[in-house]
Amino acid sequence: MRLQQFIMAQLSSTLLYIAFIIYLIATLVFALSLSDKKNKQAAYTKRWGRIGYGLSIIGFITQLGYFITRWVASGHAPVSNLFEFVTFFGMMMVFAFIVLYGIYRANALGVFAMPIALLIIAYGSMFPRDIAPLIPALKSDWLKIHVTTAALGEGILSISFIAGFIYLIRVVDQQLSSKKTKLIESIIYLLLCVLGFIIISAGSAAFHYETTFSWKGTKGEKLENVYTMPALIGPHNGEQLDDHFGPLVDAPSWINGKNAPKKLNTFVWSLLAGGVLYGLIRLILRKRIAAAIRPRLMNLNPDFIDEISYRSVAIGFPVFTLGALVFAMIWAQAAWTRYWGWDPKEVWALITFLFYAAYLHFRLSRGWHGEKSAWLCVIGFVIIMFNLVAVNLVVAGLHSYA
Amino acid sequence: MEKITCECGHVNPFGTEICEACGKPLQNVDSTKLINMRYEGGAVRSQTYKKHSIDKIWNFFSSVKVGIWIIVLILVAAAIGTIFPQQMYIPPTADPSTYYEEEYGTLGKIFYLLGFENLYGSWWFMLLLAALGISLVIVSIDRGFPLYRALKHQRVTRHNSFMNRQRLYIEVTQPLALEQLKTSLKKRRYKVKEENGNWLAEKNRFSRWGPYVNHTGLILFLIGAMLRFFPDMYLDQPLWIKEGETLAIPGTKTEDGQYYLKNNRFIMDTYKENDPKFAEALKKSSADIPSNYQSNVTLYKTKKDFLPGAKPELTKVKDYKLRVNDPLEFDSFSLYQVDFKPSQLDAFSFKLKRKKTDETIGEFTVNLANPKATYHLKKGYDITLKNYYKNVKVENNKELGSKDNNPENPLMLLKIIAPDVPKGERAVLGIQKNFELGQNKYRISLSGVKMKNVSGLTVKKDRTLPIIVIGGLIFMIGVVQGLYWNHRRVWLKKEGDRWLIAAHTNKNWFGMKRELQGISEETGMPVLQDQS
Numbered sequence: 003m004r005l006q007q008f009i010m011a012q013l014s015s016t017l018l019y020i021a022f023i024i025y026l027i028a029t030l031v032f033a034l035s036l037s038d039k040k041n042k043q044a045a046y047t048k049r050w051g052r053i054g055y056g057l058s059i060i061g062f063i064t065q066l067g068y069f070i071t072r073w074v075a076s077g078h079a080p081v082s083n084l085f086e087f088v089t090f091f092g093m094m095m096v097f098a099f100i101v102l103y104g105i106y107r108a109n110a111l112g113v114f115a116m117p118i119a120l121l122i123i124a125y126g127s128m129f130p131r132d133i134a135p136l137i138p139a140l141k142s143d144w145l146k147i148h149v150t151t152a153a154l155g156e157g158i159l160s161i162s163f164i165a166g167f168i169y170l171i172r173v174v175d176q177q178l179s180s181k182k183t184k185l186i187e188s189i190i191y192l193l194l195c196v197l198g199f200i201i202i203s204a205g206s207a208a209f210h211y212e213t214t215f216s217w218k219g220t221k222g223e224k225l226e227n228v229y230t231m232p233a234l235i236g237p238h239n240g241e242q243l244d245d246h247f248g249p250l251v252d253a254p255s256w257i258n259g260k261n262a263p264k265k266l267n268t269f270v271w272s273l274l275a276g277g278v279l280y281g282l283i284r285l286i287l288r289k290r291i292a293a294a295i296r297p298r299l300m301n302l303n304p305d306f307i308d309e310i311s312y313r314s315v316a317i318g319f320p321v322f323t324l325g326a327l328v329f330a331m332i333w334a335q336a337a338w339t340r341y342w343g344w345d346p347k348e349v350w351a352l353i354t355f356l357f358y359a360a361y362l363h364f365r366l367s368r369g370w371h372g373e374k375s376a377w378l379c380v381i382g383f384v385i386i387m388f389n390l391v392a393v394n395l396v397v398a399g400l401h402s403y404a
Numbered sequence: 405m406e407k408i409t410c411e412c413g414h415v416n417p418f419g420t421e422i423c424e425a426c427g428k429p430l431q432n433v434d435s436t437k438l439i440n441m442r443y444e445g446g447a448v449r450s451q452t453y454k455k456h457s458i459d460k461i462w463n464f465f466s467s468v469k470v471g472i473w474i475i476v477l478i479l480v481a482a483a484i485g486t487i488f489p490q491q492m493y494i495p496p497t498a499d500p501s502t503y504y505e506e507e508y509g510t511l512g513k514i515f516y517l518l519g520f521e522n523l524y525g526s527w528w529f530m531l532l533l534a535a536l537g538i539s540l541v542i543v544s545i546d547r548g549f550p551l552y553r554a555l556k557h558q559r560v561t562r563h564n565s566f567m568n569r570q571r572l573y574i575e576v577t578q579p580l581a582l583e584q585l586k587t588s589l590k591k592r593r594y595k596v597k598e599e600n601g602n603w604l605a606e607k608n609r610f611s612r613w614g615p616y617v618n619h620t621g622l623i624l625f626l627i628g629a630m631l632r633f634f635p636d637m638y639l640d641q642p643l644w645i646k647e648g649e650t651l652a653i654p655g656t657k658t659e660d661g662q663y664y665l666k667n668n669r670f671i672m673d674t675y676k677e678n679d680p681k682f683a684e685a686l687k688k689s690s691a692d693i694p695s696n697y698q699s700n701v702t703l704y705k706t707k708k709d710f711l712p713g714a715k716p717e718l719t720k721v722k723d724y725k726l727r728v729n730d731p732l733e734f735d736s737f738s739l740y741q742v743d744f745k746p747s748q749l750d751a752f753s754f755k756l757k758r759k760k761t762d763e764t765i766g767e768f769t770v771n772l773a774n775p776k777a778t779y780h781l782k783k784g785y786d787i788t789l790k791n792y793y794k795n796v797k798v799e800n801n802k803e804l805g806s807k808d809n810n811p812e813n814p815l816m817l818l819k820i821i822a823p824d825v826p827k828g829e830r831a832v833l834g835i836q837k838n839f840e841l842g843q844n845k846y847r848i849s850l851s852g853v854k855m856k857n858v859s860g861l862t863v864k865k866d867r868t869l870p871i872i873v874i875g876g877l878i879f880m881i882g883v884v885q886g887l888y889w890n891h892r893r894v895w896l897k898k899e900g901d902r903w904l905i906a907a908h909t910n911k912n913w914f915g916m917k918r919e920l921q922g923i924s925e926e927t928g929m930p931v932l933q934d935q936s
Contacts, residue, residue, distance in 0.1 A: 004680040076681055106914075134685035135675045138697050138728040256509050309914040316887040316912075323883065328876055337729045339640070339740045339862045341872065344524045345493075346486040356479040360472050362887075366911065367442075367468040393486070 010075035024061035032112035079146035088126025094157030144333035151325025158318030165311035166379030198275025419452030421445035424557035427566030446550030485523035560599035570906035614886020621879030628871030639865035670857035743860025753852035772811035
């Protein structure tokens with residue numbers, strides 16, 4: 003029994019790793035498929051697109067293998083902690099991409115969807131990966147039903163962001179620097195911050211970096227925490243208990259929870275690393291990143307991309323509502339005695355719902371197509387990410403695992 | 405307010421933009437711009453009547469722009485409420501007027517001063533929700549009925565200027581392979597209607613009702629949520645019940661009796677550290693991880709005509725293992741396992757000894773929740789409870805009182821009556837306390853403590869649930885109906901030796917064009933041009 007579980011758990015991690023590599027290759031293949039030549043129907047575009055799509059499907063099946071083996075090893079659906087949920091969300095994004103590529107055959111979608119899904123999966127892998135037991139409130143069939151449907155809905159909605167983002171890079175004039183070009187660059191910068199976070203986390207883990215601080219909390223209680231990234235920012239009036247690289251500045255006094263200074267340090271590291279990455283890329287390209295990508299998208303018809311973006315919302319919105327609100331309410335009624343309780347995660351699911359409802363009204367009744375609609379999709383993705391990351395890590399609530 | 409008679413003979417309501425029957429534009433007749441197909445050009449009340457103050461209110465709430473604003477305002481308000489925890493999520497003993505400032509500083513204080521600690525129950529948030537409800541009702545009536553009328557009256561033959569002002573349109577002189585075309589359209593689930601050689605191929609008209617269906621669902625949902633505030637619709641009561649105790653379940657008195665509950669046992673299980681599945685995670689966790697909270701309970705019911713106060717005659721209804729995620733349902737009530745207090749004081753056992761000889765006279769046990777007035781030990785020896793504080797506290801620096809009714813820190817003044825001390829001796833006993841008042845011959849000492857777990861349960865009744873469920877269901881049906889299908893139409897009109905072909909879809913033009921492309925490949929029908 004013990005051995006079988008051990009093997010399953012090992013197999014599961016290996017499959018996730020392989021899926022990750024396959025996604026990476028698929029990204030590169032899709033990137034190769036984009037032509038900046040005038041002849042749209044270039045045979046190689048089609049061929050590389052087909053290979054990229056095939057690889058995405060194989061990667062997805064491999065990750066599904068990870069999911070199933072981990073389920074077998076733990077005895078419950080592996081969507082119960084932040085690592086499991088975020089990687090599953092990445093998988094659902096790949097799945098949504100596979101479906102929408104199946105309809106529209108847009109290679110550009112792969113060039114953006116695959117690396118962002120990769121980024122999300124890698125981000126999730128930075129959280130503790132142990133197979134953890136379920137607390138009583140999570141022991142319900144609704145765990146798998148609610149969480150998987152909600153993640154699928156969010157995955158499909160994310161594709162609307164991907165398409166919207168492609169639309170913006172394709173359409174926004176890059177001749178001059180404007181508010182729009184700056185916003186597009188900031189989206190790219192934020193994505194690079196996630197990459198930066200992953201690099202710093204993985205790097206610190208590889209060197210087994212650790213440093214411990216001790217300080218006094220608001221109520222005078224003694225707090226202690228172990229930083230796993232080099233300390234740029236220490237706790238307010240904190241004492242470092244070892245002689246590792248040590249804080250350049252102290253956190254302001256109001257950032258004083260047990261984990262708060264550590265999170266601030268991580269946050270600052272991510273912003274810095276993102277900045278370095280962005281700076282390096284700009285240095286190599288010698289122009290805005292979006293300006294460098296744009297010529298490769300000129301063969302795309304903007305209306306076509308706009309359609310994909312809208313279609314993803316049209317498909318994803320009902321799925322999201324079903325998973326994140328309807329199933330959530332049914333479960334909440336059984337587990338917490340009420341179908342709705344204004345818990346932060348619930349509220350942010352409602353906000354996501356309201357936002358896309360507003361989007362649909364803007365689009366269907368007020369004719370917001372194209373650029374306006376694309377910007378809305380960007381905001382929608384920010385809301386989804388906020389609910390996924392910030393509500394779990396910053397706002398405390400009933401849902402906050404990890 | 406006159407009705408408009410079109411040249412085709414159809415009488416349209418005042419305000420109609422496109423004749424319901426033949427499709428001739430009734431306004432902007434000479435324009436060559438594409439016609440606005442929203443609501444099929446039906447007479448929408450809010451676009452037609454703009455004079456009265458009632459019209460103005462109607463038009464305000466029927467505006468999609470206003471609707472979106474209401475959605476956005478609710479969205480922003482909801483987000484603000486998550487900046488700091490709502491009052492219901494702060495520790496129940498904390499005082500909100502100081503808690504927010506202590507925990508979150510100045511921002512916390514502002515949050516509290518603005519009343520955001522109960523944001524979702526505030527009058528203005530309720531008002532926003534009400535505005536959303538009104539907007540949903542009005543917008544649905546305003547647009548739904550004209551749209552229904554227009555689609556019901558549409559004729560196969562359409563006016564030329566309806567045809568050539570559609571987004572997808574072509575005019576050809578070549579003959580069409582009509583039989584093949586019909587097969588091709590039917591294969592794609594179009595219903596083909598013919599009239600004087602002209603065609604209307606239509607599919608998925610029901611998708612147009614999607615928005616109205618989902619709005620109806622939402623309205624029902626909001627009504628359901630509102631009904632909670634009416635009497636007898638909703639009950640939410642805590643019930644703390646100790647092991648071994650039998651209590652009336654609050655709020656569950658019905659016409660045929662009152663429900664009672666006995667808590668036989670409370671169980672908390674934790675994961676074993678050597679659990680092979682979770683070994684790694686458990687090793688890292690400093691505390692035990694619970695795997696199960698469970699109260700083994702028995703549900704009882706009294707007879708129909710029971711008298712309050714009298715000792716009830718209980719009939720057993722059923723035994724149940726009450727766990728998280730598995731409530732006990734009876735009548736319209738549900739009982740949930742939500743909390744527990746481990747090892748609460750239940751009883752003290754005492755020994756009475758004669759000091760001189762250390763001889764034990766007798767033993768007695770005081771039930772801390774329901775103590776007796778007198779304990780008879782043996783002939784001539786009685787212990788009387790003179791004063792008892794369940795949860796002792798000192799009031800005004802001298803007097804004793806009890807904080808509440810939970811025997812968490814009991815203190816008792818006992819009187820010992822023995823044959824040789826008929827007037828009695830007095831002693832004070834409590835947790836880690838044992839004084840004698842005077843020079844006593846007898847001594848009482850603690851010989852045992854009995855602890856019991858207390859289960860925290862919640863009794864719920866929610867008669868609004870059926871409406872909520874039906875509302876939610878209708879909403880989901882409406883959303884899927886409106887978003888997963890598209891209403892598509894293709895018109896063919898024979899005009900001498902020419903064919904006018906037009907097509908319309910309410911959304912997803914890419915799909916429509918692709919469908920026409922497919923039809924064109926199968927039948928040789930020319931590909932329609934996108935005039936937008």
